[in-house]
Amino acid sequence: MTELIDESVPDVPLAFVSNSYLDELTNTIRSRPIPWDGYKSAELITEDELDLLKKIDKQSPEQLRMILRKNEETYAELYANLLDKLNRVDTVQYILVLVNDMLSDDEQRIKFYHKLSEKDVKFPYRIFLNLLNVEDDFVPLISAKILTLLIVSAPKTLSFDLDEFFRWITLKLKSNNPSVYDLAVQILDSTLRVPNYRTKLWEVSQAVDTLVNLLKVRNPTPQMQYQIIFCFWLLTFEREVSLEFNKKYDLIPTMIQIAKAAIKEKIIRVIIGTFRNLVEKAPEANLPAMLVAKLLNFCENLSSRKWSDKEIVEDIDFLKEQLQENFHSLTTFDEYASEITSGMLQWSPPHESDQFWRQNVAKLNEKDHELVRVLARLLSQSNDNIVLAIAAHDLGQYVKYYPNGKKFLQEIGAKQRIMELMTHEDPEVRYRALIAVQKYMTHAWV
C-alpha cells in the first residue's frame, strides 16, 4: 500500500493548533535574540550548549533545516535541558519558539522528544506541564501546543494524569480572550483524536460543560462553532458518550438550530456527522429525541440540496434511513401516555402512526377511560392551539379504531366540544376538528 502514497502531498498533521494571536507573539519573540555568551559566562549554560546555540543563530530556514536534520536528537536534548534549568521568562519564551519551529518544520521530530524519557523521568511531559503555570501570556499557550503534539504522538501510555492538562484547558476555555479559548478548543480538537482520551475528557465533566456553555451561551463565531462541534463529533465516537450526550446537555435541538442557520457547509457537515455517531453508537437513547426534534424533516430538506461533498450526502442518507425505520417502531404506548398526562402535547411519532393506534387504542379505555378523559379535558381547557389540534386529532383516531368509543365521547361532552372547535379561530385546530368529526361519522376504517 505504501507505493500509493504520494510523497508530495503532506499527511494530515497530528496536532493542529494555531491562530494569528499565537503566531504574532511567536514572531515577536523569535526576532528578539538572547545573549547566550552572557549565559555561558554566568555558567548558566555549558560550552557545548553555547556552541550548539551559536550554530543555529541567524541561519536561514533552509540552513537551519540542514543543521537540524543531522542533529535532531542533540537539539531536542539541548532544548529540553535548557527549559529545565533556565528560568528567565524571555529566555524560556525564546527556547520554546525554537522548539516550536523545530516541530513545525517537521512534526515527525517529536519522536526525539519522546526518546528523552530514557534519560530522565521529567522528560518530555513534565517540563512542559510545569510551564503551563508560568505567569505569562505566551509561555503557557505555546507549551500547551507542544504538549498537545507530545500527547497525541505518545508511543506508550502517558506517565502523567491527563486530568492535569484537561483542567488547565478548562480554565482557558473560560477565558475572556477569544484568541485564548480558540487555542484551547483547537487543542481539544487535536487531543480528542485519540480514542482513549475521549472517555477521559468526558469524565472530567467540567471541560465538556464549559464547551457546551461556549456553544450555547457565549455566541461563538462560525469557525468556533465548527471547532466545538468537531470536539463533540470526536467524543461521540465513544458509545459511553453517545448514550449520555443528549440527556445531559440537550444538544440535539441546539445543533439542529445551528445547522439550520449555518452558512458554512462544514458546520452542517460536523453536525450531521455527530448525529450519525449518536445514532450508530446509541440509537435507543437518541432516535426518540431526534424524531421529536423533527430531525427527519430537516434531513429530507437537506437531501434536496446540492452538496459538493460526498461524505455529507452519505451521512444525511444514513440518518434519514435510520430515522424513517425507527419512526414506526418508536411509538411505545408508555411514552404516549406520559406525554398525554403531562398535557404538553407534541406531534411525536405515535400520534400520526396508524400502526400505533391499531395496536394501542384499547389501552385508552383502561382505568375507566383515563386517557380519553385527559384528552377531553385538554380539549376543553387548553388555550394552546397545538394542544387543541393534537387532542382533537387523537380523539378522532380513537373513535376511528374503536367505534364503540363514540358513545362515551358523547357522554363526556367531548363530541360536542370537537364540533365547537370546527369554528375555532386557528385553521389547524379547525382542520383537525373537522377530520375528527368526519371519523366520528363514518363506520368503516378508511
Added chain:
Amino acid sequence: MSHNTRALNDDEVLNEMKKMVAFINQEAIEKAREIKVKADEEFNIEKAKLVRQESNNIDAAFQRKIKQAEIQKKIAQSNMINKTRLKILQVRQQLLEEVFNETVSQLYKASQDKVKYRDLLKNLILQGLYQLMDDQVKAIVRKNDIELANSAIEAATKSYKETTKRDVNVELDKENNLPDDSAGGVILTSHFGRIRVNNTLEERLTLAQEELLPEIRVLLFGHSPNKKHDH
C-alpha cells in the same frame, strides 16, 4: 475585500492571495482531518472485529484439540487396561496349567507306596461298586497292578457285603487292561461293559481339578477385588 475604488497594488494583491491561500489551506486541512478521523475509526472497528474473530477461531480450534487429545487419552487408557487384563488372564491361565501339569507328573508317584496304593485301589473299587450296585462286576487295571488289585478286590468286596448286605462278584478283566503308562486306578464295568465307572487316577485328578479350581485360584491369586466372596 477591499472597498477602494482604485485597483490593488502588487503588495496588496500578494497579501490578498496569501490570505486566500491560507484560508483554502485551512479548509482543506480540516476536511482532510475529518476524513482521517473516519478512516481511523473504521480501521479500529475492523481491526477489533478481526481480532475477535481470530481469537474465537483460535479458542475453538484449541478446544477441539483438547477434546481430541482427551479422547485419544481415554482410548489409549482403555486399550492399555484391556491389554493388561488379558495379559494377567493369560499368565494366570499359564500358571494354572503349570500346576496341573506338575500334578499330573506327580501322579505316577501315587502308586509307588504299595500299602497306600492298595488301600487307594480298594476304596476306588468300593466306590465304584456302590455306584454300580450290580452283582457282577468286572475290573480293568494295569498289568502291573494285578496282584495288588486282587487283594484290593477282596477287601472291597468284604466291605461292600457288610454295608449293603448284598453279594457281589468282582472279576479282573482278562481281556482289557489299563495302559502301562497310566498312573493307575481302576475302571469298573457291569452289564457286559455297558455301564462304566472310571476311577483311574487320571480321571480322579481331572475331577479334582474341576472341583478345586475355584479354591486353587484363590490360593494362587487371592480374592478378585470385584467379585463378592462369601467364604
